Amino acid sequence: MSALGYAAVDGWVVTKRNLTKIKRLPDLLIFSTIQPIMFVLLFAYVFGGAIKIEGVNYREYLMAGIFTQTVAFGAAITSIGLADDLQKGVIDRFRSLPMSRSAVLVGRTTSDLLNNGLVVIVMSICGLLVGWRIHTDVARGIAGFALLFAFGYAMSWISATIGLSVKSVEVAQSAGFIWLFPLTFLSNAFISTDQLTPWLQKVADWNPISSIVLALRDLWGNSAQGAMRGHGFPAEHPIELSVLWILAILAVFLPLSIAKYRRAASR
Amino acid sequence: MAGKLSGGRPTLAAVTAAIEVERLVKLYHDVHALDGLDLEVPEGTVLGLLGPNGAGKTTCVRILATLLKPDSGRAAIRGVDVARHPQEVRRMIGLSGQYAAVDEYLTGFENLVMIGRLYHLGRKESRARAADLLERFDLTGAANRPTKTYSGGMRRRLDLAGALVARPPVIFLDEPTTGLDPHSRLGLWDTIGDRVRQGVTLLLTTQYMEEADQLADDIVVLDRGVAIARGTPDELKGRIGGERLEVAVVRRDDLAAVASILKGVGTGEPTVDQEGRRVAVPVADRVAALTEAVRQLDAADVELADIEVRRPTLDDVFLQLTGHAATEETTGGEGGKA
Structure with missing residues (x-):
């Protein structure tokens, strides 16, 4: 078998191992689903009355933002999983085996992607119940979800780099998540960037989260119009920019985390 | 991959030692974890690396198991340099560490099958090998339980079995019984003596004189990254008194x-x-x-x-050989009282 073939097989063996944990510890999935459902309900019913975006139903506007935030936070569990494996010495065992050097990371990011997929399905049902609809066609609807998962997968590799750097579950639990709060809130996920002061507006417009969210809204027909979309290049080419962001994140963090893994020492 | 095997390195026939270590140096923040260590372990023998915490035992094993790069010096497994050809070395070694690195959510069977597949044994062979090893390590009854439910001794046995999955000719056991109660320790010694060392080359690290005495053909006493004594267990005991x-x-x-x-x-x-x-x-x-x-x-x-x-404790060995005691916490309660 070729090196690439082994990389795929080894990656799948590790993925299966990680999925077994979800199967044996279902609470994990239940609690990672409760939070986004809570967010949908809180924003739809508590903030929904206070936040007005002209020309669009706020609950529909909101869903792309919540999806993106959830997937970004969901990707952060990659850092916890890897830190846990490092701490328990499992990575030492893996590194002493003649397996592909990328398999542990490919396996971890893949199982977290599937985990994210389940959460998104539950959220979609919840969104449909509060009145969210896809107004375009099937192809654009699917393209939206594909973009969402691609973004989640790319975020997992950032998270992998963090997990291999901090080396302890306790630190990963905060280091893996803390930066996501400003990243997801300083964007168009819950508000229109048009409502921000000029310099914050600039930051929020160029925030990759905003590009993904806007791309999803465009693909699903949930977008606001005019200045409420955002400003300048990011507002005009959200899909292209989203794809570029995803590729850029992968180009930097995929090799970086594999390099970290090769040198990873648990203690 | 196979073509790389003839890359100008000595052939197996010309190599006598399964493990060779020459002037190995490893620094951690300017402190020498290893300071010019030399070792030679002939095929089919058991070497015990004896020393307190911080002596450099684990660092040595980690370098030999390709987990860590040395700062200088050379280490080779059956003539293959560990730093230059790590992937080839990994095919020849099995590692069982002091922390029992088994996945707690997988069953014993699933753990061993996973390791087999990652050694690229194939699905069928991996399953057969896992069933066989569980039988040999008295874990068949617990084969389909997640290892979370295992006792400390059972986890160590499973971890040991993991090191044997691909029948590697060279095995490293890093403090295999540290943290176990005396009963489990005795059981594990039997397991290692009967089922692990058969026909393989074994390097084992330990803080217990008794353990090295039980299991090793030769002992190297490590202190602060250098070997301060070598010999058979009897020779060493002769030097420090029985x-x-x-x-x-x-x-x-x-x-x-x-x-x-x-x-x-x-x-x-x-x-x-x-x-x-x-x-x-x-x-x-x-x-x-x-x-x-x-x-x-x-x-x-x-x-x-x-x-x-x-019985002579590690402290006795150290007092005799170095004039200073091994650190307090490493020697508690190992003085086999009668």
Whole structure:
């Protein structure tokens, strides 16, 4: 078998191992689903009355933002999983085996992607119940979800780099998540960037989260119009920019985390 | 991959040692974890690396298992350099660490199958091998339970079995019994003696003199990254003295009588500690010596404060070899009292 073939097989063996944990510890999935459902309900019913975006139903506007935030936070569990494996010495065992050097990371990011997929399905049902609809066609609807998962997968590799750097579950639990709060809130996920002061507006417009969210809204027909979309290049080419962001994140963090893994020492 | 095997390195026939280590140096923040270590382990033998925490044992194993790069020096497994051809080395080694690196949510069977597949044994072979190893390590009954439910001893056995999955010719055991209760430790020694060392080359690190004595053909004593003594267990014990019978008395007047009785049961001259009211003598057979001593001391109407047979501990080894004690926490409770 070729090196690439082994990389795929080894990656799948590790993925299966990680999925077994979800199967044996279902609470994990239940609690990672409760939070986004809570967010949908809180924003739809508590903030929904206070936040007005002209020309669009706020609950529909909101869903792309919540999806993106959830997937970004969901990707952060990659850092916890890897830190846990490092701490328990499992990575030492893996590194002493003649397996592909990328398999542990490919396996971890893949199982977290599937985990994210389940959460998104539950959220979609919840969104449909509060009145969210896809107004375009099937192809654009699917393209939206594909973009969402691609973004989640790319975020997992950032998270992998963090997990291999901090080396302890306790630190990963905060280091893996803390930066996501400003990243997801300083964007168009819950508000229109048009409502921000000029310099914050600039930051929020160029925030990759905003590009993904806007791309999803465009693909699903949930977008606001005019200045409420955002400003300048990011507002005009959200899909292209989203794809570029995803590729850029992968180009930097995929090799970086594999390099970290090769040198990873648990203690 | 196979083409790389003929890359100008010595062929197997020309290599006598399964593990070779030459002037190995590893620095952590300017402190020498290893400071020019040399080792040579012939095929099919067991080397015990004995030393306290921080002596460099684990660093040495980590370098040999390709987990860590040395700063200088050379290490090779069956002639293959670990730093330059790590992936080839990984095909020849099995590692079982001191932290029992098994996945707690997988069953024992699933853990071993996973390791087999990552050695690229194939699905069928991996499953057959896993079932076979579980049987040999007395884990068949627990094969389909997540390892979370295993006892400490069972986890270590499973971890050991993991090192054997691909039948590697060279196996590293890093402190295989640290943290286990005495009963599990004895069980694991049997397992290693009967089922692990058969036909393989084994390098084992330990903090316990007794463990190295039980399992190793040769012992290297490590202190601060250098080897301070080498030899067979018997040679080392000869240098530091074997077991000692120690008697403490209530009345100082009895010391002379005790000394003459112990001279009769021991293999050397007794030493008398007037201040501590103790007499000690080296003995060959601990049970016979203790029985005989108690009988004669009782007949002589000596009132005893304490009597024990002490095995040489790591501290004794260190005091003898270096003049300084091994660190406190590494030697607690290992002085096999009788």
